[in-house]
Amino acid sequence: MGTIKIRKIKPEDNQVIAKVIREVLVEMGVPKVGTVFEDEALDMMYETYTSKNAAYFVVEEDGIVIGGAGIARLEHGSSDTCELQKMYFLPIARGKGIGYEMINICLDHAKEQGFTKCYLETMPYMKAARKLYKKVGFKDLDGPVGDTGHFSCQAWMIKDLY
Template identity: 60%
Template sequence: MEDDAQVAQVIRAVLVEMGAPKVGTAYADEALDIMTATYAQDDRIYFVVDDGGKIIGGAGVAPLENNEGNICELQKMYFLPEARGKGLGAKMMDVCLRKAKSLGYDKCYLETLPYMIDATKLYAKSGFENLDGPLGDTGHYSCNVWMIKSL
């Protein structure tokens, strides 16, 4: 719980930096302010990158909302500028995907924005493929890039 405010601050700061809409993205998620409680179930997890007591990034997986099937969603993967360019995104992606598989998920889904170019490149390099439309109903209607990967 002590990390919740820092995690929310990181995610909102990155979204503002990227020029993302505050509505229809993770920025407005109620879960941002209660991340510990949100991910305190057996079918989900959230990881943070801590640099000397300061959270500089994070990512997690959870069941894809309003979807039939055994699909998780890569959620809230954001890194502050000082965390970028160090391979942390690739490491975090690997940790999340391995955990998703160990939790028994068959596929991992994500949503992003087209101008988050570095993130989209990382997702493609990690084996995610583009979809023509969204799966489930995450409430992130401003995100118009949808990707999926078999685990």
């Protein structure tokens, strides 16, 4: 394993993180409609996550972006609820504890911003991701919260931050 660095997104990361996320979505067989794949924000991640209370972190290995994760207020949700967003890693990043570390960085940021709950949406068949979310304290929900526009995501989870 090379040198791993986690940092906040920079403008020059926009194209590469969009490419990484789309590659992982295709690899995982995620529908292109009703998911992050068609989000306009995907091509302007830096600009999207410079808003109040939001942050996006990328992970590099030897200077190459291999994944990322973000946190932002949940669209059309309670003001005390944030959403863990766009957390995807290339295969070379998996199994190294990076996902666990990234979630905790995002949740720490959420707490600093005053959020008391964190929501996420995923696919039911993304078993490794769901196992990781449960490990850090996320609980399954029976339906969606807020309105992310990701109607193809059929697994919803939430975590109390305090």
